Amino acid sequence: MSVCHITTDLDHFRSGDVATFLGKAKAIQTVTSRQARLIFALDATASREPTWEHARALHSELFNAASTPTPLAVQLCHYQGLGHFQHSHWLTQPAALLDQLSNVTCLAGTTQIHRVLKHALQSGTTSHSVRALVFVGDACEEEPEALYELAGQCAIKTIPIFVFHEGQDPAAKTVFRQLAHISRGAYAPFDVNCADELRALLGAVSRFAVGGVRALRASNSEKDQLFLAQLPNKP
Numbered sequence: 001m002s003v004c005h006i007t008t009d010l011d012h013f014r015s016g017d018v019a020t021f022l023g024k025a026k027a028i029q030t031v032t033s034r035q036a037r038l039i040f041a042l043d044a045t046a047s048r049e050p051t052w053e054h055a056r057a058l059h060s061e062l063f064n065a066a067s068t069p070t071p072l073a074v075q076l077c078h079y080q081g082l083g084h085f086q087h088s089h090w091l092t093q094p095a096a097l098l099d100q101l102s103n104v105t106c107l108a109g110t111t112q113i114h115r116v117l118k119h120a121l122q123s124g125t126t127s128h129s130v131r132a133l134v135f136v137g138d139a140c141e142e143e144p145e146a147l148y149e150l151a152g153q154c155a156i157k158t159i160p161i162f163v164f165h166e167g168q169d170p171a172a173k174t175v176f177r178q179l180a181h182i183s184r185g186a187y188a189p190f191d192v193n194c195a196d197e198l199r200a201l202l203g204a205v206s207r208f209a210v211g212g213v214r215a216l217r218a219s220n221s222e223k224d225q226l227f228l229a230q231l232p233n234k235p
Helices: 004-033 046-060 060-064 094-100 114-121 144-156 170-182 195-218 222-230
Strands: 038-043 073-080 084-091 130-137 161-165 187-191
Touching: 038 195, 046 130, 073 094, 073 114, 073 170, 073 195, 084 094, 084 114, 114 144, 130 170, 130 195, 144 170, 161 170, 161 195, 170 187, 187 222, 195 222
Parallel strands: 038 073, 038 130, 130 161, 161 187
Antiparallel strands: 073 084
């Protein structure tokens, strides 16, 4: 008789565990489906090495700058060396982003901006769309027309590109401005000596990823208004 009672209690316990697990899984799925998703891509080739350590600390400000009740999920991408391209899982905690960044080092190689754009185009789904692509780089060694075509596809998929340009390369500046314009995004300099300004700009991108143009319009931030002014065909 006691064995029968034990079996019944155990079955009830397991049933309760399953119900609890399914309830938590459903809650997680609900939160995930509401996350604003943003791809954060970095050029980690050798030309960025002189300022890399400082820049890496500033990159992490992306999460801290986004103060909204809606979770912001960021996927970190980078290219380096000879054809190496890597992306993380979707991250929602600053510590996780810092862990990913700490493992990235600069290696000599050519730019792979085309892979960044193709990845962004392939990453979104109907239920989990990519709201924006942030790219931080200092050079472009690829055929501009091919990149412009990909930027046009990003515009069609509503993935604006926000380019942060480090350095003074005039050829890269022309390409980066065009990528931002074609994709209906925005362009801004990336100056490691202006941490507060960069933090404000990244905050503007984060707010856009979460709340769109409406969030920028509702903000009193000068940097939010700077990005808003660049966005073409604002609804």
